[in-house]
Amino acid sequence: MNIYDKNLEALLINNRLIYEYLHSGKVTEDEHVKVEAAKNGELIIVSHGVYLNSKYNPTGEAQKYMQDMAKLPEEAVLVMFGLSNGEFAKAFLQMNSKNIHCLVVEPDIEIFIQVMKNIDITGLLSDDRFQLIVYGINDNKLEQLVSGLLKSYNKNTNQHIALPKYGQLYPRELNAMITVLNERYDRQKIEYNTAAYGGATACKNSFYNAKFFVNCRSTDDLIGKFPVDMPAIVVSAGPSLAKNVHLLKRAKGKAFIICTDTAINAVLETGINPDMVIAVDYEKPVSLFMAEELSNIPFLADTEFNTEVLEYLKPKNLFFTTSEEGTWQKLFLKVGSSLTCVDVGGSVATTAISNLVKWGFKKIILIGQDLALTGNKEHVGDTEEVTEFDERYYKFIEGIDGDMLPVRFDFLIYLRWIEELAFNNKDIEIIDATEGGIKKRNTSIMTLEAAIDKFCMKDYDVNTILESVPRLFTGESAGLIVDELEHMRNNLKRFMNDFNKAVEYCNEGSNILVGRCYDIKRLKEINAFIGEVDDAFVNSDEQIFINKFMAQAEEQMADDFYVEEENEIDEAVRMYKKSASYYKMLADVIPEIVSILEETEKYLTDKKR
Numbered sequence: 001m002n003i004y005d006k007n008l009e010a011l012l013i014n015n016r017l018i019y020e021y022l023h024s025g026k027v028t029e030d031e032h033v034k035v036e037a038a039k040n041g042e043l044i045i046v047s048h049g050v051y052l053n054s055k056y057n058p059t060g061e062a063q064k065y066m067q068d069m070a071k072l073p074e075e076a077v078l079v080m081f082g083l084s085n086g087e088f089a090k091a092f093l094q095m096n097s098k099n100i101h102c103l104v105v106e107p108d109i110e111i112f113i114q115v116m117k118n119i120d121i122t123g124l125l126s127d128d129r130f131q132l133i134v135y136g137i138n139d140n141k142l143e144q145l146v147s148g149l150l151k152s153y154n155k156n157t158n159q160h161i162a163l164p165k166y167g168q169l170y171p172r173e174l175n176a177m178i179t180v181l182n183e184r185y186d187r188q189k190i191e192y193n194t195a196a197y198g199g200a201t202a203c204k205n206s207f208y209n210a211k212f213f214v215n216c217r218s219t220d221d222l223i224g225k226f227p228v229d230m231p232a233i234v235v236s237a238g239p240s241l242a243k244n245v246h247l248l249k250r251a252k253g254k255a256f257i258i259c260t261d262t263a264i265n266a267v268l269e270t271g272i273n274p275d276m277v278i279a280v281d282y283e284k285p286v287s288l289f290m291a292e293e294l295s296n297i298p299f300l301a302d303t304e305f306n307t308e309v310l311e312y313l314k315p316k317n318l319f320f321t322t323s324e325e326g327t328w329q330k331l332f333l334k335v336g337s338s339l340t341c342v343d344v345g346g347s348v349a350t351t352a353i354s355n356l357v358k359w360g361f362k363k364i365i366l367i368g369q370d371l372a373l374t375g376n377k378e379h380v381g382d383t384e385e386v387t388e389f390d391e392r393y394y395k396f397i398e399g400i401d402g403d404m405l406p407v408r409f410d411f412l413i414y415l416r417w418i419e420e421l422a423f424n425n426k427d428i429e430i431i432d433a434t435e436g437g438i439k440k441r442n443t444s445i446m447t448l449e450a451a452i453d454k455f456c457m458k459d460y461d462v463n464t465i466l467e468s469v470p471r472l473f474t475g476e477s478a479g480l481i482v483d484e485l486e487h488m489r490n491n492l493k494r495f496m497n498d499f500n501k502a503v504e505y506c507n508e509g510s511n512i513l514v515g516r517c518y519d520i521k522r523l524k525e526i527n528a529f530i531g532e533v534d535d536a537f538v539n540s541d542e543q544i545f546i547n548k549f550m551a552q553a554e555e556q557m558a559d560d561f562y563v564e565e566e567n568e569i570d571e572a573v574r575m576y577k578k579s580a581s582y583y584k585m586l587a588d589v590i591p592e593i594v595s596i597l598e599e600t601e602k603y604l605t606d607k608k609r
Contacts, residue, residue: 004117010125011116021137022116033110035118043119045085045111050165052084052111062087065164070095073157077101077149079181081174082163083112083132086121093129101129101149107166107173109136135173142177144420146184155188183416186409190346202282202304203549206328207596209303210485211603212310212318213331214478219300219321220338221469222359231255231363231455232356235274236349237262238370240436241380244448245367248272254456255365258300258356260348261288263368266380273297275462276319278352279305280344286312298466302344302351303328317466321355326541331484335472345417346410353421353430363429365451370437371415372397372405400432400439407438415440431455482604489597491542492590498533499587505529506580513573530579537586550589 001009011019034046044053054061069078069092078092083106092102106112112134115121124130131149133142150158160181167174226232233248233255235241241263248257249272259267259274261284267274268291277294280302286309299315303322310318322328323344332339342354349369356364368380376385389396389406397412399405407415415438422430422442432440433448446454473481509526512519537543 003120006120006122007116007125010122013126014128014130015125015132015138017138017141018132018134033108033114035114042087043085045114047108047111047165047169050169052082052163052165053087058085059087059091062091066091066095069159069161072096072100072159073154074099075151075154076157076159077103077154079103079105079146079158079160079177080163081105081107081161081170081177082166083115084163084166085119086115086124088163089124089130090121093124093127098129101131103131103133103145103149105133105135105139105142105173105177107135107170107177109134112137140423143180143183143416144424146180147187150181150184150188152188155185183409183412187413190410190413198282199548199550203545203593204596205282205307206304206324206545207485207593207600208307209301209305209310209320210328210481210600211607213320213481214473214604214607215318215471216473217317217319217469217471218332218337218339219319219342219355219358220332220340222319222355222466224360225465225468226256226359226361227460228360228362229458230361230460231365231451232361233257233365233367234349234352234356234369235259235263235267236366236368236370237266237379238368238372238434238437239374239377239380239382240370240434241266241368243435244433245380246270247448247452248274251452251456253459253462254452256356256361256460256462258352260352260368262348262379264288264294265291268293275466276300278348278355279309280321280348280351282306284309289313300352300355303339319469321351323351324544326544327484327488330541331480332472334480335477337470337472343417345414345421347414350414350417353418357421357425357428362427363431363455365431365433365448365455366418366443367433367435367448369418369432369434369440371411371440372399372407372438374399374405374436376406378408398439399437400434400445401436405438411438418443478604482601485597485601485604488542489594489601491540492546492594492597495537495540495542495546496587496590498536499583499590502530502533502583503580503587506576506583510573510576510580513569513576533583545593546586546589549593550585 008019008022032048035043036046038044038054038058039056042058044051044055044058046052066088072078074097077100080089080092080102083089083104089102089104131145133139133145162174233251235245235248235257237260245266248267248270251257252272257274258276258278261277261279261281264277265288273293274297276298278300282304284306289309289312295313295315298317298319299313300319300321301310303320320339321342322339323341329339342351342358344351345354353364373386376387378386386406394406394408395412396404397407418430419441422428430443431451432443432445433451435447505526509523512523
C-alpha cells in the first residue's frame with residue numbers, strides 16, 4: 001500500500017467528507033505546490049516558490065515553533081491556520097494531553113493533495129484530537145466545527161495561530177478564518193450576557209408557567225400532523241415586512257402561517273389572523289399582546305416565556321415548546337405526550353423554524369427576516385433610524401440587493417443558524433421572501449408573491465389539524481403537576497443540605513493541605529462525599545433549573561476552571577476553595593426556588609378546589 005492509500009485509509013476514520021471528495025474525481029493538480037527534501041532528508045512543502053518548512057531541520061523547527069503551545073490547559077483548542085507538512089500539528093499533539101484538540105485549517109487544496117500523496121500523516125488523521133478543514137473541500141463546515149469546539153468553559157484557554165509564511169501567501173483565507181472565530185467569540189459574549197442577565201428570570205417563568213400546563217397542548221403532538229406538501233410561512237418583524245405583509249391574505253388557508261410576537265400587530269392590522277403566534281422571550285412586554293382577538297389565536301410559548309403575558313392573555317389554545325430536557329419532559333410523558341427540546345437558535349423566528357422542521361415541513365418561507373437594519377431601521381413600524389454603528393455591536397454584511405447593511409452581532413448569530421440549518425437539511429427548502437435585509441446562504445431567494453404563486457396552490461384546514469392535538473393535564477391528571485412540583489421541592493431541599501455540607505468538607509480539605517498535615521484517609525473521605533454530591537446533582541433534573549438561576553455565577557466559576565497551578569498541592573487547595581464557593585452559591589439560591597414552587601403549587605391546589 002503506497003503513502004496515498006495509507007493516508008486515505010486513515011482519513012476515513014475522522015474525515016469522511018474529505019475522503020469522499022478525494023474519491024469523487026474532482027481532484028486536479030496545480031504546479032504551484034512542490035514537495036522537496038530538506039537537508040536532513042525530511043519532506044517539506046514549497047508553495048508559489050515559498051518554503052513553508054525549514055530547509056534544514058523541519059521537525060526541529062516545528063517543535064520550537066509550537067513550544068508556546070505546549071501543555072495547554074485541559075479542554076483547550078488550538079486553531080492552526082496551515083497544515084504544511086503536518087509536523088507542526090504533530091508537535092502540538094505530542095506536547096499536550098488527550099483532552100485538547102487541534103483544528104487545522106488548510107487554505108490551499110493543492111498543499112493538502114501533495115501532502116496526502118507524499119508524506120505519511122496517518123498518525124495525525126487517525127488522532128481523535130485532530131480536526132481538518134480544507135478550503136475547496138469542506139470549508140463550509142468550518143463554522144459548525146468551530147461552534148462545536150469553542151465553548152464557554154474553554155474560552156479563556158483556546159488559542160489560534162498561523163504557521164510561518166501562511167499569512168503572507170493566503171491573507172484572504174486567513175481573514176475569513178479569523179472572521180469565523182471572532183463571530184464565535186462574539187456569540188459567546190452574547191450568550192454569556194443573556195444568561196447572566198436573564199437566567200434567573202427565565203427560570204422563575206418556567207416554574208410559574210407550570211400552572212398553564214393545565215389544558216395545554218404540546219408541540220411534539222404536531223409531529224407528522226401536517227400534509228407533507230403544505231408550505232409554512234414564518235412572519236418576522238423586520239422593516240421589509242411592510243412591503244409584503246398584505247400578501248398573506250392570498251396565502252391564508254394555503255400555507256401554515258406562524259407569526260412571531262413582535263410582528264403580530266403588523267399582521268393583525270391587515271385583517272389577517274395567522275394560524276399561530278409564537279413567543280419565547282422571558283421578558284417580552286405585555287404591551288405587544290393587547291389586541292382583543294389574540295387570545296383566540298393558537299399561541300406557542302416557550303416554557304420560559306414571560307409569565308405576565310400568559311396571565312394577561314390567557315390564550316385559549318396554548319402550545320408549549322422548550323429548549324430544555326428534564327423535569328417537564330418527564331412530566332409530559334406521564335400524560336401520554338412528550339416535550340422534547342428544540343434548538344431555539346437564539347430568536348423567536350429561529351425557534352419557529354426549528355419547530356416547523358420538527359413537525360415535518362419541507363418548504364419554509366421567510367418574510368420580515370431582514371436580520372439587518374434595512375433603511376437603518378430594526379423593526380417594521382419603527383419611526384426612528386439608527387445612524388451610529390459602533391463596531392463593537394455592528395458588522396456590515398452584503399444584503400440581498402447587494403448593498404452593505406449594518407448587522408447587529410446578535411442578528412448575525414441568527415443568520416448563521418439559519419444558514420447552517422439550511423446546509424444540514426438538504427431535504428428542506430428555505431425560501432427567503434424577505435425582499436430586503438441580509439443575504440442568507442443556502443436559501444432560495446424570491447418575492448413573497450412568487451413564492452405564493454409557486455408553493456401555495458392547495459387548500460388546507462389548519463384549524464382542524466391543530467384541534468386534533470389532545471389537550472393535556474385535564475381533570476384528575478392536573479394533579480400530576482402538583483406532585484411533580486412537590487417532588488422537585490423536596491429534592492432541592494435535600495441538595496441544599498448536601499451543598500452546605502460540601503462547603504464544610506471543602507474548607508476542611510483546604511485547611512488540611514494548607515497546614516501541610518496530610519491526613520490522606522480524611523482527604524479520601526472528603527473527596528468521596530464531594531464526588532457523590534456532584535454525581536447526584538449532575539444526574540438530577542433540578543440541575544438545569546439551578547444552573548440557569550445562577551447563570552452569572554456559573555459562568556464566573558467556569559472562567560478559570562481549567563487554569564491550573566503548577567504545584568499539585570496549591571492546585572488542590574485552589575480547587576477546594578473554588579468548589580466551596582460554588583457549593584455555597586448553589587445552597588443559597590435554593591430557598592428562592594423553593595418559594596416559587598410553593599407559590600405555584602398553592603395556585604394549582606386552590607384552583608382545583
